[in-house]
Amino acid sequence: MLIFEKSESGRNATSQHVRLAHTKIEIPEKFLRTDKPLLPEVSELQVVRHYTRLSRKNYSIDTQFYPLGSCTMKYNPRGVHRLAFLEGFLQRHPLSLDINSQGYMACAYELQEILKTVTGMKGVSLTPMAGAQGEFAGVAMIRAYHESRGDTARNEFLVPDAAHGTNPASAVQCGYKVKEIPTGPDGNVDVAALQAAVGPHTAGIMLTNPSTLGVFEQKIQEIAAIMHKAGGLLYYDGANLNAILGKVQPGAMGFDVMHINLHKTFATPHGGGGPGGGPVAVNERLLPFLPMPIVTKTNDTYAWLTEKECPQTIGRLSAFMGNAGIILRAYMYARLLGKEGLLRVAEFATLNANYLLARLRAAGFTAAYPTRRASHEFIITLKDEAKELHIGALDVAKRLLDYNFHAPTMYFPLLVPECLLIEPTETESKQVLDAFADTMIKILEEAKTNPDLLHTAPHTLSVRRLDEVKAARELDLVFKKA
Amino acid sequence: MPFIPHTQQDTEEMLSTIGVANIENLFDEIPDTLRHANIEAIPSGITEMELTRLMKERAKRDGGMTCFIGAGAYEHHIPAAVWEIASRGEFLTAYTPYQAEASQGTLQLLYEYQTMMASLMGLDVSNASLYDGASALAEAVLMAVRANKFSKSQRVLMPRTVHPFYREVVATIVGQQNIELIEVPFDLASGCTSMEALKKISGDITALIIPQPNFFGVLEDVDALTDWAHAQKALVIAVVNPLAMSLLKAPGHWGSNGADIACGEGQPLGVPLASGGPYYGFLCCKQDIVRQLPGRIVGRTVDQEGKEGFVLTLQAREQHIRRAKATSNICTNQGLLVTASTIYMSLLxxxxxxxxxxxxxxxxxxxxxxxxxxxxxxxxxxxxxxxxxxxxxxxxxxxxxxxxxxxxxxxxxxxxxxxxxxxxxxxxxxxxxxxxxxxxxxxxxxxxxxxxxxxxxxxxxxxxxxxx
Amino acid sequence: MSNIPKKLKYSKTHEWVRKDDDVLTIGVTDHAQTMLGDLVYVELPELELDIEAGQECAVIESVKAAADIYCPVSGEVIEINEALLENPQLVNEDPYGKGWLFRMRAFENENSELLTPDQYSKLVASEAH
Structure with missing residues (x-):
């Protein structure tokens, strides 16, 4: 039932109403609203109960194993969330004077330094508000770099066919044409195709490493050499940074610019779809183009660097300084882990992925890249099951929900038919992974003996399988009073 | 080891199942020359208690002020229930609701949010949020350029009474795509966008941006501006304070035909100042241009048994399907802030x-x-x-x-x-x-x-x- | 096996073309609509628009995919199938009949790159592997 259907005209949560002596205003009538907006008229308890009950219809990290590939659904420390809610942080206006902002700025500055170190880069701007905005910033910096050198013929960006959809979309938003580079049978980029594609029109390439196929791009140094020789730059999509955190620095691989998804690698909460955080890190040559503002430190005082000090900047991406609360949380997470803890992230994320892959393969599931080591995630393909048992990745995913597991990412990357992309993350125990593997085995058995159970799953949630075709054909996007 | 649950025995058993001697061997496909990151500069880990001490000291340095600053971020009372509920793990630690059946809480809430925000703006539909007010305005400009079929010039009028940082963000984002932003001066006496200056602008115009209230806090003559723009076959983009819209005329009712798109900063509705973010951007529009609306959108539908349920819809416009041809590159949005805002609007x-x-x-x-x-x-x-x-x-x-x-x-x-x-x-x-x-x-x-x-x-x- | 009528010509990108005097009717093939699944939206070209052969001129969308329609011939759009705006499923139900997309007046007589039904059958068969 919708909150609007619980609403009664004249009912209010009155302790939330401001007390006024009168309602006189000095605004001429022509500016005023005459109709009442459709907001619910309910009591405070009704609101609390309605949304608490809604929350219980969600799966979440706090309640379920959530092996959603490419999304790094690791534990989000509660202490970090609580401390971001300290009065002093909540009350700080973004345009406060620097003298009233030293506490926040210290955290932001130190996070910039930590990110520089883990990425092996020379400069960091924390302002992009999510991975896609980081990508936009990175590609815009590459464009600004070429333009600053009078190198204006470069109008093409290369993107592997396995890339996240945001990559080509970001390149287009920066005014580039996109050229897709195919992937070889081993999951590495087809270097011959890359060599053939580069030229005087190439501005750069966007790569994820390990790739979305769950394998490390082994020829990365060769790719970097080809790109740099052609005059193009390399963008690192940090979506999978969790796989190499503290082990391998993207800067050392030859990347010129990258973003970091704080909501993935640095454990900030996903909040049902955001907020995220997408700081960008750059090497020497892109330093002048970083988006503003950035925190700088002189003696023991922090200050903002803006357009005035950095005239070549690509500019601002948000009204203020990005998702500051997420920046705080990521900083706290990095401090809790420290250098030893950060290194273990990649180690145990990789251990968990390879263990789960080994268990599933032993049970008869097909790995998409059987000759390759899994990174922090891996793909199984159900194309044989689809052919023989008429069971698809969708059916297995929905059946997993019945067993109280969130489903892995399905049908991505597009290259692998009937695929499930599974990322367990480092914060799950062996016991949870075993329970998940046992359930997958059980579902495979059900697929043979009672396939209808899968086709009609889920059975135990608040709704059964939903009609997405109806939703798109008969758009119903807002409630209308009868 | 913070947040890693493995016992020594677990690790050994797992390695033996995989068939490797140690964890380092799992990285054997990575070229050796790349495998020696030096992160010594990062300090060692600390406990939650130590962190609490540190953060309390830092928060204290910034707190205790009586704030008379506005300029796009506003201090309002936030009922206790708002963040109590929004901080529930089921909202806080869920991902984007791609598995609709396991995300009905978030999806229904977003449908309710879309209803509230669209109604507050007097428009037909709303998306499920963008990053913040400034980037929402940039997306609104891109949307108007796609939606205005009459105009080929990609010229967008940007009054100087729009927040200076919003103008900078729009320039950064749309500046890469051959869109011309034309500044419109304001009247020094009233603080409003100058109608006279506007009337001197000739030629094809794609869209006019109208702030309400404007950066100076002054109310623009929105009816006249809207009607003028529509007479030029330009679309009207409203950038407004959503709290003010409970009192002021909603964009959908401006002039004879109403603004086509409304966007802005959702922060005044239940989001703390918190150094400027995370906030959220809202974006609403008329029904006939809904397919140009970027970002996630939730729709109501039914399940196999005919029971009401909610899903993400119109996804074919989005980057994960449409890739280079998507309406925007946005993926992650600001879901948690919308959760808080929906609870806030319900309570008030x-x-x-x-x-x-x-x-x-x-x-x-x-x-x-x-x-x-x-x-x-x-x-x-x-x-x-x-x-x-x-x-x-x-x-x-x-x-x-x-x-x-x-x-x-x-x-x-x-x-x-x-x-x-x-x-x-x-x-x-x-x-x-x-x-x-x-x-x-x-x-x-x-x-x-x-x-x-x-x-x-x-x-x-x-x-x-x-x-x- | 998908339906490939003998009287039509085809493009490599799965559009079909029917010629009635100087008017060409264009749609997508049965094979294409099967691959996409239930259509939820069709975006058609503007009337009187001049389009080059090979140019993107329409989009058809299912829940999980969107496909561009490439114009198989050069010409001017003279009619669009407005029924599809309300009922995109007509493309699924009757791709060669009620599910046609738009009509054009061709600039050239014949596009030699169009495929015969036999050639198109082979193309579909080869893509299945």
Whole structure:
């Protein structure tokens, strides 16, 4: 039932109403609203109960194993969330004077330094508000770099066919044409195709490493050499940074610019779809183009660097300084882990992925890249099951929900038919992974003996399988009073 | 090991199942030369208790101020229930609702949000959020360029009364795509966008942006502006304060046909100031251009048994399907903030929201009266205002602000850096959170500060003369 | 096996073309609509628009995919199938009949790159592997 259907005209949560002596205003009538907006008229308890009950219809990290590939659904420390809610942080206006902002700025500055170190880069701007905005910033910096050198013929960006959809979309938003580079049978980029594609029109390439196929791009140094020789730059999509955190620095691989998804690698909460955080890190040559503002430190005082000090900047991406609360949380997470803890992230994320892959393969599931080591995630393909048992990745995913597991990412990357992309993350125990593997085995058995159970799953949630075709054909996007 | 649950025995068993001797072997496909990151510069880990101590000290350094700054981020009372519920793990730690059946809580909430926001804007549909107000305006511009089939020029009119940072963000984002942003001047007396200047702009126009209230807190003549734009076959993009829309005419009702797109900053609806984010951007539009609306959108549908349920819909416009041809590159949005905002709007209801808006306006009127007795300060702009006013000082504002800060008062935002014609000007905001006592304190301390600065100035001038 | 009528010509990108005097009718093949699944939206070109052969001129969308329609011939759009705006499923139900997309007046007589039904059958068969 919708909150609007619980609403009664004249009912209010009155302790939330401001007390006024009168309602006189000095605004001429022509500016005023005459109709009442459709907001619910309910009591405070009704609101609390309605949304608490809604929350219980969600799966979440706090309640379920959530092996959603490419999304790094690791534990989000509660202490970090609580401390971001300290009065002093909540009350700080973004345009406060620097003298009233030293506490926040210290955290932001130190996070910039930590990110520089883990990425092996020379400069960091924390302002992009999510991975896609980081990508936009990175590609815009590459464009600004070429333009600053009078190198204006470069109008093409290369993107592997396995890339996240945001990559080509970001390149287009920066005014580039996109050229897709195919992937070889081993999951590495087809270097011959890359060599053939580069030229005087190439501005750069966007790569994820390990790739979305769950394998490390082994020829990365060769790719970097080809790109740099052609005059193009390399963008690192940090979506999978969790796989190499503290082990391998993207800067050392030859990347010129990258973003970091704080909501993935640095454990900030996903909040049902955001907020995220997408700081960008750059090497020497892109330093002048970083988006503003950035925190700088002189003696023991922090200050903002803006357009005035950095005239070549690509500019601002948000009204203020990005998702500051997420920046705080990521900083706290990095401090809790420290250098030893950060290194273990990649180690145990990789251990968990390879263990789960080994268990599933032993049970008869097909790995998409059987000759390759899994990174922090891996793909199984159900194309044989689809052919023989008429069971698809969708059916297995929905059946997993019945067993109280969130489903892995399905049908991505597009290259692998009937695929499930599974990322367990480092914060799950062996016991949870075993329970998940046992359930997958059980579902495979059900697929043979009672396939209808899968086709009609889920059975135990608040709704059964939903009609997405109806939703798109008969758009119903807002409630209308009868 | 923070947050890693493995016992030594677990690790050994797992390695043996995989068939490797140690964890390092799992990285054997990575070229050896790359495998030696040096992260020694990062400090060692600390405990939650130690972290708490550190963060409390830092938070304390920034806290304890009485805030009269607005300029796009506003301090309002937030009911306790808002973040109590939004912080529940089921909302806080869920991902994007791609598995609809396991995300009905978030999806239904987003459908309710879309309903509330669209209605507040007087428009047909809303998306499920963008990053913030400034980037939402950039997306609105891109959307208008796609949606306006009559216009081929990609010329968008941007009044100078739009928040300067919003103008910068729009320039950064749409500047890469051959869209021309044309500045429209404002009338120095009223503080409104100049209708005369607007009428001098000729040729094909794709869209006109209209802020309400504008950056100066002044109310624009939205009906006239909207009708003028529509007469030029331009689309109208409203960028508004959503709280104010409980009191002011909603964009969908501006002029004869209403604005086509409304966007803005959702922060005033239940999101704390928190250093500028995370906030959220909202974006609403008329039904006929819904397919140009970027970002996630939730739709109501039914399940196999005909029971009501909610899903993400119109996904074929989005980057994960449409890739290079997507309406936007946005993926992650600001779901948690929308969760808080939806709970906030439910708790306040139409009347509560309107009363808060009235309280902000009344406080600002009262503050204006109190300032009349302060010498060397005058309110400029004659236009009607909502909850912000521009004050002009007889001396540079920066010193005044720094002196006021010593009394724990954040006196406003200095805006002359963006408007050379507005010398020594300060933008001040008074929301419902300020009491008459707070305002009296501000006025009293301001008088002290001005007296003090005038006397030091005189002394400095005297010293200067003596030196000569 | 998908339906490939003998009287039509085809493009490599799965559009079909029917010629009635100087008017060409264009749609998508049965094979294409099967691959996409239930259509939820069709975006058609503007009337009187001049389009080059090979140019993107329409989009058809299912829940999980969107496909561009490439114009198989050069010409001017003279009619669009407005029924599809309300009922995109007509493309699924009757791709060669009620599910036609738009009509054009061709600039050239014949596009030699169009495929015969036999050639198109082979193309579909080869893509299945």
């Amino acid at each position: 209801g139409p009347e509560g929201l309107r009363l808060s808006a009235i309280a902000c306006h009344q406080n600002t009127c009262l503050f204006r009266e109190k300032l009349k007795k302060v010498e060397g300060v005058k309110k400029i702009f004659s236009g009607a205002f909502f909850h912000e006013i521009v004050l002009q000082f007889s001396q540079p504002v920066d010193n005044v602000l720094e002196e006021l800060a010593k009394f724990n008062i954040q006196g406003g935002y200095a805006i002359s850096q963006f408007y050379s014609e507005l010398e020594n000007c300060l933008l001040v905001c008074v929301t419902e959170t300020k009491t008459e006592f707070d305002m009296d304190e501000y006025v009293a301390k301001l008088q002290i500060v001005l007296r003090h600065l005038n006397s030091t100035e005189k002394k400095a001038a005297l010293n200067c003369e003596e030196g000569n």
